[in-house]
Each structure stands twice: as structure tokens, then as C-alpha cells.
Amino acid sequence: MSTSQFHRLGSPDRSRVRITIDGHAHECLVGDTLLTAMLTAVRHLRISECDGKPRAGFCLMGVCQDCWVTLAGGQRLRACTTEVKQGMAIDTTAKFDHGI
Amino acid sequence: MASERIVIIGAGPAGVRAAQILVAAGIHPIILDEAPMCGGQIYRQQPPVLQRDYSELYGFEAPKAKRLHDTFESLRGSVDYRSDCLVWNLEQKNLHILHAGNSETISVDRLILATGAMDRILPFTGWTLPGVFTLGGAQIAFKSQACAIGRRTVFLGSSPLLPYIAYQYAKAGAEVVAVLDTTARAAKIRALPGLLSGGMTFIKGLYFMAWLRTHNIKYEYGVTPGEALGDQNVEGLRYTDQRGNQQMLECDAIAFGYGLRSEMQLADLAGCDFRFDPVSCNWCLALDGHGRTSVRDIYAAGDGATILGADAAELSGARAAHALLGDLNLGSQDTALGRLNQELDRMNIFRSALERAFAYPHHLAKAIPDSCIVCRCEGVTAGEIRSAVHELGADDINRAKAFCRVGMGRCQGRVCGPATEGIMAAVLNRDQATLGRFRTQAPVKPVPMACVWEKPPEDIVL
Ligand code: FES
Numbered sequence: 001m002s003t004s005q006f007h008r009l010g011s012p013d014r015s016r017v018r019i020t021i022d023g024h025a026h027e028c029l030v031g032d033t034l035l036t037a038m039l040t041a042v043r044h045l046r047i048s049e050c051d052g053k054p055r056a057g058f059c060l061m062g063v064c065q066d067c068w069v070t071l072a073g074g075q076r077l078r079a080c081t082t083e084v085k086q087g088m089a090i091d092t093t094a095k096f097d098h099g100i
Numbered sequence: 101m102a103s104e105r106i107v108i109i110g111a112g113p114a115g116v117r118a119a120q121i122l123v124a125a126g127i128h129p130i131i132l133d134e135a136p137m138c139g140g141q142i143y144r145q146q147p148p149v150l151q152r153d154y155s156e157l158y159g160f161e162a163p164k165a166k167r168l169h170d171t172f173e174s175l176r177g178s179v180d181y182r183s184d185c186l187v188w189n190l191e192q193k194n195l196h197i198l199h200a201g202n203s204e205t206i207s208v209d210r211l212i213l214a215t216g217a218m219d220r221i222l223p224f225t226g227w228t229l230p231g232v233f234t235l236g237g238a239q240i241a242f243k244s245q246a247c248a249i250g251r252r253t254v255f256l257g258s259s260p261l262l263p264y265i266a267y268q269y270a271k272a273g274a275e276v277v278a279v280l281d282t283t284a285r286a287a288k289i290r291a292l293p294g295l296l297s298g299g300m301t302f303i304k305g306l307y308f309m310a311w312l313r314t315h316n317i318k319y320e321y322g323v324t325p326g327e328a329l330g331d332q333n334v335e336g337l338r339y340t341d342q343r344g345n346q347q348m349l350e351c352d353a354i355a356f357g358y359g360l361r362s363e364m365q366l367a368d369l370a371g372c373d374f375r376f377d378p379v380s381c382n383w384c385l386a387l388d389g390h391g392r393t394s395v396r397d398i399y400a401a402g403d404g405a406t407i408l409g410a411d412a413a414e415l416s417g418a419r420a421a422h423a424l425l426g427d428l429n430l431g432s433q434d435t436a437l438g439r440l441n442q443e444l445d446r447m448n449i450f451r452s453a454l455e456r457a458f459a460y461p462h463h464l465a466k467a468i469p470d471s472c473i474v475c476r477c478e479g480v481t482a483g484e485i486r487s488a489v490h491e492l493g494a495d496d497i498n499r500a501k502a503f504c505r506v507g508m509g510r511c512q513g514r515v516c517g518p519a520t521e522g523i524m525a526a527v528l529n530r531d532q533a534t535l536g537r538f539r540t541q542a543p544v545k546p547v548p549m550a551c552v553w554e555k556p557p558e559d560i561v562l
Binding site for chain 1: 134141146231234236240272476478
């Protein structure tokens with residue numbers, strides 16, 4: 001079984017961006033959304049506060065709000081509409097209450 | 101008059117064409133766009149660092165996409181374009197907008213809503229698993245991120261996009277396990293006469309199907325979704341084929357959807373009237389014949405008003421702008437409006453045939469198992485919605501929301517609305533149209549609390 005959800009098509013010639021997901025280092029590419037950056041490395045974005053199950057977004061167009069992730073500093077971002085930045089540290093295990 | 105402040109919300113096909121007509125008449129509108137670049141979802145642009153050419157991204161639609169983007173470029177000096185800009189509230193004639201973390205209120209004299217659409221879905225067991233995405237989402241991954249949503253993808257649902265996206269994926273080298281269409285082949289054949297009126301659009305559709313066939317990609321009709329299998333992520337899909345046999349496919353991603361539904365939250369906050377269209381089984385904005393909503397000085401166009409597709413969106417965008425010019429007494433717009441409506445009528449014949457060839461499977465709502473999550477924000481199951489009806493007496497969708505929290509989450513029922521309506525209609529044995537729509541609340545999308553207060557109270561730590 002593959003360890004990432006998304007699969008890049010073609011061989012992109014873009015500079016790398018480094019992020020960490022739950023403390024593990026990953027490399028992604030300039031031009032990635034945070035969602036793409038994460039799902040080309042792992043298979044989920046967060047744990048749902050409702051059923052405790054992993055979620056990985058759904059609509060990819062900023063509508064369903066299923067892809068809000070938490071950075072290590074507590075900041076919350078909608079992963080599908082946020083551009084990935086060097087050094088982002090994401091905590092997929094963070095508890096997510098109803099505020100943003 | 102010409103000093104009126106005119107705002108267009110959305111820069112997809114409808115918004116861009118509306119802007120073009122206004123600019124030609126000497127008006128300089130403000131365009132508020134949630135996306136970073138114009139194009140909407142259908143002609144969405146890739147980040148500039150991805151340098152794929154138009155034909156790779158848009159296929160047969162490449163010339164249309166290029167024309168729309170070029171038109172917009174040519175307008176840039178004459179419009180106040182604000183990208184990455186969320187309109188999160190509309191009160192009377194004040195728009196509350198959020199851009200780069202800053203909130204601002206602008207007052208408008210006239211407004212054209214071109215807010216677009218999202219996928220319409222009906223849940224099946226396992227649809228919240230990582231690996232299940234909307235059809236539109238699968239296309240965005242491809243178009244704007246050069247990714248496939250998985251290594252082995254199943255495309256499921258009922259939408260003209262179904263064969264098209266499957267084709268785009270396969271052509272780009274992604275593995276397409278199967279395309280599962282919930283509409284029966286007989287219904288497609290019955291829709292043929294109307295489909296023929298689509299001319300090239302219809303022929304392109306046939307081309308995608310033929311391409312999939314010659315590349316040995318399984319295309320099944322009349323299927324019923326069963327369950328996305330897997331514990332932590334998608335490992336397979338169970339479904340029932342046209343003959344009623346249980347089938348299983350191994351896959352790590354599922355893209356699904358049943359056509360589109362309009363993004364109408366701002367129109368709702370403005371107090372515009374809606375109507376239920378029984379053919380598409382969708383709520384639409386009630387418009388006069390020229391794109392005026394029921395609220396004075398508010399116009400609407402494109403899929404955000406009625407789902408008619410991208411070509412019609414360009415026409416209805418132009419139509420709304422002409423209606424607005426007429427209302428400003430800037431000369432008679434009758435000829436232009438007559439011509440646009442003629443073209444739109446012609447497209448309507450094709451559109452209603454498409455609605456039959458890719459029918460909305462409303463019967464599936466009744467069959468959603470009690471244990472299946474319907475509202476993915478709040479984790480509300482179909483069983484909980486049914487008990488809200490049976491035990492608590494919910495007889496419209498907003499009562500059900502109050503009783504069991506369905507539609508109360510961060511997406512405000514955009515995803516679960518159609519399913520909730522369908523489930524309740526089946527339980528109550530009533531027409532879906534009688535159950536109402538989820539009411540919109542501001543902010544229409546989550547915004548950071550710090551932005552809602554234009555000046556946050558100093559003693560509150562955010
Ligand atoms: S995936 Fe739907 S809002 Fe991001």
C-alpha cells in the first residue's frame with residue numbers, strides 16, 4: 001500500500017519546499033497547496049472531532065471546510081486554498097473545536 | 101449614474117463576460133474573486149510555476165479557456181480586480197470582505213452575483229474516508245496541481261464530467277480503474293434526440309466515451325454505489341451492477357458526484373427569492389428573463405444562479421450586464437438581450453437532454469443506510485435525520501437542523517443539503533421542494549474571529 005494519497009503526474013521541474021507533518025520531514029514543491037503538499041506525503045490531513053477518524057478534505061475548492069489543519073503554533077489554515085510555505089509544521093493530531 | 105459603484109462577485113465565465121460588457125459601456129466595476137486568478141472552477145488556472153500548456157489542461161475547451169483568460173487580461177486596466185477576496189457577509193448594500201487577513205466593508209449600488217457552483221453529492225457508506233473526493237475536486241487536483249487523487253481511481257456518479265475527467269486522468273497517465281455511471285443506458289438512449297442538438301459538445305462527449313473504450317477502461321451504466329471499503333483510507337469500492345449483482349473493485353481513490361449545485365449563500369443573505377427546479381432537482385435563484393433577482397439592483401448569472409454549464413454562464417453573464425446597463429438608462433439593450441436569450445433557449449434544449457442522460461439519482465437518498473454519515477462537518481447520520489422527522493416531528497429542513505445539527509457545521513449544509521432534503525422527502529412522502537433550503541448565516545464561510553471585528557477589543561486575546 002502506498003503511503004501517500006495523491007500521485008504526481010509527470011516529472012515536475014520545480015523547486016522544493018520543506019515542511020514537517022507530525023514531526024516528520026517531508027519535501028514538497030513550490031506551487032503546491034498545503035493540501036497537495038500533505039497528501040503527496042501522507043494519507044490524511046486531520047482527525048475528525050466527530051468520529052475520531054482521519055479526513056483528507058473533499059471538495060478541494062474551499063467549500064466543504066473539511067480540510068482545516070492546525071500548525072504546531074496553533075494557527076488554523078484551510079489546506080486546499082493555502083499555498084504551502086517553507087518550514088510549515090503541521091500537527092494532524094491536534095484537537096479541533098468549532099472555532100477557527 | 102456612471103459614478104455608481106458596481107460590483108461583480110466571481111471571475112468565472114459569467115463574471116468575466118459581465119465585466120466585459122460593463123467596461124465596453126464605460127463602467128469600471130469592482131470584481132471580487134475568491135480565487136487567486138480568474139477563470140472560476142471550469143477555467144481555473146494553474147499556479148504560474150506549473151508550465152503545462154492550455155491543451156493539456158483544458159483539452160477541447162482550451163480555446164474557450166484562453167479566450168476567457170485573454171478577455172480578462174484585456175480588462176485589467178479598466179476594472180478593480182481583487183483576487184483572494186472572500187465576501188463573507190452582505191447586509192443591505194454593504195459587502196463585508198476579507199482579503200489577506202484584513203476585513204473591509206464596501207457599499208455598493210448594484211451587484212452582479214456570479215458565485216459559481218460546487219459538486220452535488222449523495223453520501224454512501226465510507227464516503228468520509230481519505231481518498232474519496234468530489235469529481236470537481238479530482239479535476240482541480242489535476243488542473244491546478246498536476247496530481248491525481250490516487251494511484252488507482254474509480255470515477256462514480258452521474259455527470260457530464262464523469263467521462264471527461266476519467267479521460268483527462270487516463271490521458272495524463274493516471275490509472276483509471278473504472279467509470280461507474282448511475283444512469284441506466286436506456287435513459288441515455290432516450291435522451292439522444294435532445295443531445296443531438298448539442299452539436300460539437302455532444303460529439304466531444306462521444307469522443308471521451310470512445311476513447312475510454314479503446315483504452316480498455318471499464319465504463320458501466322446503471323450502477324448503485326454500495327460502500328467505500330477501508331479503515332483508515334480507501335481500499336476498494338463495493339457496488340451493485342445494472343443486473344443487480346454485487347461487485348467489488350480495488351482502488352485507493354474514488355471521485356464522485358451527481359452534477360452541480362449553485363453557491364447561493366450571498367443571494368440568500370440579500371433576501372433573493374429562490375425556486376425549486378424539478379428537472380434538475382435543484383434550488384435556483386428566481387430571475388426575471390434578464391438576470392434580475394427579486395431584490396432591486398441585484399443581478400445574477402452563471403451556475404451560481406441556475407446550473408446550465410460554462411457556455412451558458414458566459415451568455416447569462418453578458419445578459420445580466422446588459423440588464424444592468426438598461427436599468428442605468430444607458431441606451432436600449434433590447435437587441436442584445438433578445439439575442440442572448442435566443443442563444444440561451446437553444447442551449448436549454450441540450451441542457452434538459454443532459455439532465456436526462458446524466459440523471460440525478462434522487463432515489464438513492466432513500467436508500468442511504470441509517471448508520472451512514474450525511475453531514476460530514478457534524479457527523480450526523482441518516483438515521484439521526486430520520487429520527488428527527490419520526491420522533492421529533494421535523495417537517496422542514498431547518499427544523500431538522502435545529503433538532504439534530506445536520507447542516508449546522510462549517511460548510512453550512514452545502515454538502516449535505518440535497519441528501520437531507522431527499523432523505524426527509526422519502527420519510528415524509530413529500531415533494532423535495534416542500535422541505536425548504538438550509539438558511540444561510542454570515543459569515544458564509546469560516547473567517548478568523550479577529551477579522552470580524554474591524555478593531556478587535558483590546559482586552560480580548562485572540
Ligand atoms: S477540501 Fe473542501 S474546503 Fe478544502
